[in-house]
Amino acid sequence: MTQIAAAKPADADALKLLIESAYRGDSARQGWNHEADILDDERISLAEVEAMLADPAVGLLVARDDDGRLTGCVAVTRKDDTLGYLGTFCVDPQLQSAGLGRKLLDAAENEARSLGLRAMEMTVITQREVLIAWYERRGYRRTGETRPFPVLRDPPLHFAVLEKPLTGA
Structure with missing residues (x-):
């Protein structure tokens, strides 16, 4: 049975490995949701993970699965x-398409509501149409805004901005 809870500082190393395995390299290709065919650099550094964990x-x-993994x-x-x-949304590639992503998304939206937030925004690389469609099926809509990718690429990459109202949901 999957448990969803707040991450702890002690999770930093495991989080870095999970995020890299879900977004980059051959391990990511085991799932449907990855950037491995677009990007091949490091997705997130350990210092970035630790900073997220420390940021209020x-x-x-x-x-986590039953074994705490x-x-x-x-x-x-x-x-x-x-x-x-x-x-920083990801699911172990070997577990994708089994509903865990939907559970995590629901938990994130509930967390945002508990903080009094009324809308959720995200950015997705514009070339990732299948992922954008997944979010659209869950109530997110393109705002029409795009943002530049933070690292120069040839050809250049851009993010589509999606947003979902959280009130009344």
Whole structure:
């Protein structure tokens, strides 16, 4: 039975490994949701994970299996009094398509509501149409805004901005 709870500082190393395995390299290709065909650099550093865990504006949730192994994660960052940002969302590639992503997304949205946030925003690389469609099926909508990818690429990458109201849900 999967447990979803707040991440702890002691989870930093396991979180880094989980995030890298879900987004990059051959391990990521075992699942449907990865960036391995677009990007091949490090997804997140250990220092970045530790900073997220220490930041009071970030709520990092983790899913654990019965053995306590991390199987997924998602972060909710308070942007202002009403808006949260959903990020660092991943599921172990071998467990994708089994409903864990949906459970993590629901937990993140509930966390945001408990903080009094009324909307959730996220960014997705525009080339990831299948992932954008998954979010759209869960109530997220493209705002029409795009943002540049933080690292220069050739060809350049951009993020689509998606948002979902959390009130009345």
